[in-house]
Amino acid sequence: MSDDTATLKLGSESYEFPVFKGTQGPDVVDIRKLYGQTGNFTFDPGFTSTASCESALTFIDGDEGILLHRGYNIEQLSEQSSFMEVSYLLLNGELPSKAELEDFSYTISRHTMLHEQLATFYKGFRRDAHPMAIMCGVVGALSAFYHDSTDIADPEHRKISSHRLIAKMPTIAAMAYKYSIGQPFLYPDNDLSYTGNFLRMTFGVPAETYEVNPVIERAMDRIFILHADHEQNASTSTVRLAGSSGANPFACIAAGIACLWGPAHGGANEAALNMLREIGTPDRIPHYIERAKDKNDPFRLMGFGHRVYKNYDPRATVMRKTVREIMAELKVTDPVFEVALQLEEMALNDPYFIEKKLFPNVDFYSGIILSAIGFPTEMFTVLFALSRTVGWVAQWNEMISDPGQKIGRPRQLYTGPAPRDYIPLSQR
Numbered sequence: 001m002s003d004d005t006a007t008l009k010l011g012s013e014s015y016e017f018p019v020f021k022g023t024q025g026p027d028v029v030d031i032r033k034l035y036g037q038t039g040n041f042t043f044d045p046g047f048t049s050t051a052s053c054e055s056a057l058t059f060i061d062g063d064e065g066i067l068l069h070r071g072y073n074i075e076q077l078s079e080q081s082s083f084m085e086v087s088y089l090l091l092n093g094e095l096p097s098k099a100e101l102e103d104f105s106y107t108i109s110r111h112t113m114l115h116e117q118l119a120t121f122y123k124g125f126r127r128d129a130h131p132m133a134i135m136c137g138v139v140g141a142l143s144a145f146y147h148d149s150t151d152i153a154d155p156e157h158r159k160i161s162s163h164r165l166i167a168k169m170p171t172i173a174a175m176a177y178k179y180s181i182g183q184p185f186l187y188p189d190n191d192l193s194y195t196g197n198f199l200r201m202t203f204g205v206p207a208e209t210y211e212v213n214p215v216i217e218r219a220m221d222r223i224f225i226l227h228a229d230h231e232q233n234a235s236t237s238t239v240r241l242a243g244s245s246g247a248n249p250f251a252c253i254a255a256g257i258a259c260l261w262g263p264a265h266g267g268a269n270e271a272a273l274n275m276l277r278e279i280g281t282p283d284r285i286p287h288y289i290e291r292a293k294d295k296n297d298p299f300r301l302m303g304f305g306h307r308v309y310k311n312y313d314p315r316a317t318v319m320r321k322t323v324r325e326i327m328a329e330l331k332v333t334d335p336v337f338e339v340a341l342q343l344e345e346m347a348l349n350d351p352y353f354i355e356k357k358l359f360p361n362v363d364f365y366s367g368i369i370l371s372a373i374g375f376p377t378e379m380f381t382v383l384f385a386l387s388r389t390v391g392w393v394a395q396w397n398e399m400i401s402d403p404g405q406k407i408g409r410p411r412q413l414y415t416g417p418a419p420r421d422y423i424p425l426s427q428r
Helices: 034-038 074-080 083-092 098-109 117-122 131-145 155-181 194-203 214-226 234-244 249-260 268-279 282-293 314-330 335-348 351-356 362-373 377-401
Strands: 002-010 013-020 058-061 066-069
Touching: 002 034, 013 034, 066 074, 066 083, 066 314, 074 214, 074 314, 083 098, 083 194, 083 214, 083 377, 098 155, 098 194, 117 131, 117 155, 131 155, 131 249, 131 377, 155 194, 155 249, 155 377, 194 214, 214 314, 214 362, 214 377, 234 249, 234 377, 249 377, 268 282, 268 335, 268 362, 268 377, 282 335, 314 362, 335 351, 335 362, 362 377
Parallel strands: none
Antiparallel strands: 002 013, 058 066
């Protein structure tokens, strides 16, 4: 509740508004009655200073480089936990017991198959369709096949639809990849882990037995954990906004996927990898660093800086270690990795980047890892959507369960024409 008040002075009038304190992070001025009391709106493009909701899921301290899921540090979770365990944590608020984790993992594994008619749905897309376009369409279509779990007022329906979305996303993603390369779809194997099953459906073929490489499996599981949730980002806010209208969960997640598709959001790791490939060799790094400093040059160092983090992205620290493990396991000698290492070192010691607080973020290394494993760049954002689904679902559930939630309706600063009379066509 409110522990303090903030005073706003407009002309000769003063108004007081409650100040709320969270368990961590900055205090929040409650301006819900601002318009009613003053007749004014606030103006905050990009919502950089606006808390749109109350949430107990994820906390970010961008200045200190801290990311917590339900209070647990992301480094600890990525090193000691599994994606299924983190999924349970985000959905239920606490880490599971061994029995609870086994039961949850079993439930998810029993929802991995898609309705058989959805396989024909894929054939409606062009063979060269972007996998994210397919993801948007197929996830949105799930409500037509699983309408027995779309009553958002029913907690059991919400639980079932949540499990279905988390379980089916790897199958949908793998089928999008298989469709693009003309290979047959593989059905899920419930004897494998969540991540191992996805790798098999993606890279396996019916003619051969696919052996899951435990190093790659662990690396992919870690990538899923690092992307599971990230507070009120653009796609999460999109899911919440769509959900605030009462839309079914499948439609809400499809909306989140569409938002994630943007290159400034989910496509950033692809852009970072393309930049590293463009640089090519370490000797060309100084030239590109100078270009990045030139205000008249449109070139940007992709994978550096973050909207929230003004310190080293904690997820990037984990990615840096993971990329070394993958390169060693696959015995890959990739000049792109050498460029990344030297670019990071030079940028971190350059006064310009230090002053601007442009540190490597999670996208800087994740593209290298995914490329080494064998994923084409157009699949990078699909993998992001796969892992972020659990965060979207948890955020959607939290919003629906909040008795104070209202339909999202941002205001605007209108700068168009003032009222004017219509002029008949003959007089124009």
